[in-house]
Amino acid sequence: MRLLAILVTASTVSVGFGFVPNPEPPKTKAESDLRIVFAEPTLAPSPLSLRRRQAQPPPLRPNVCGFIEEAAGQEINCGSYPCTSSGSYLGCYDGRFSQLAAACVDYQASRAGECPNEERRICCNNETLSECHTYLTTKADMTLTFLGCDTVGGTGHLLSYNPKSFTFPPGSSISASTTKTRTMGNQDERTTDSSDDRGGGSKVGAIVGGVVGGVAALALIALVTVLLLRHRKRRVEKSGNPVLQVTGDDAVQ
Known part of the structure; x- marks a missing residue:
């Protein structure tokens, strides 16, 4: 009896300290991480928001400086280098110099020794791409200049979207602003032609x-x-009704 009482007391004490008969098997990590989340339904975008999205051209890839407007949207691609801007200039940055080129030297001048190094200048050393060509584009209300070597010299314009694959919806108020340049002697007369609010x-x-x-x-x-x-x-x-005129014959006697 004494032994039985001790056993009963011991079992009672163990229960008081948290002993649980028939414990549940431990949950796995997947079961512990499982959560049921009820997401609130979101409203569909408004027609105006959809039109604005359609009116926005896709962003340029990091290595693309733009598309030549005069060449039916030909792409200017920097290959493995990023296209970046520095001050008012735009160009392919290969990491050799701290700033982009701000001048261009054509093939004849380069052969004559006028381009001893390529720091802050573009040297047209290729006989085929022998002429300096300037391209202008607008970014954040600022005119940027891209200098490069081409088969012919001159001035062109870069678009921030590919005209072959993107067109602005009719009546869109969002469009690309281009800067037109007309060369007069040694001076450039620049006039900004903004086509915003198309159809306004x-x-x-x-x-x-x-x-x-x-x-x-x-x-x-x-x-x-x-x-x-x-x-x-x-x-x-x-x-x-006409006015009756009383004559002498019809007068009342």
Whole structure:
């Protein structure tokens, strides 16, 4: 009996310290990490938001400086180097110098020794790509200049989107601003031609035309109404009872 009482007491104490008969098997890590999340439904984008997304061209790849407008969207690609900007210049950065080239030396001048190094300048050492070509583009309301060697010299324009694969939706107010350059002697006369708010003038003209047409229609209706009233008044006056004139023969005796 004593031994039985001790065993009972021991089992009672063990239960008091957290002993749980028939314990559940431990959960696996996958079961512990399992969570049920009820996501709230999101609203569909508005038609205006969708139009704005459609009006935005896709961003340029890091190694692409732009697309030549005069060459039907030919791409200027830097290969394995990034296209970056420094000050007002745009170019392919190979890491050799701290700044991009700000001048270009054509093939003849380069052969004559006028391009001893390529720091801050583009040297056209290829006989085929012998001429300096300048391309202008606009980024964040700033005109950037890209210098390169080409088969012919001159000035062109870079687009920030590929015109072959992207066109702005009709009536879009978002478009690319281009800077046109006309060379006059040794000076460049630059005029900015922004094509923002495409179709805005036609919308204003349509509104003004509608207002003027409405006013003219109201004036015409008022004029017709006045003429009809006058015509009706005259008919009433003519068809009224005539005044009896008493003659001597018909006079009351």
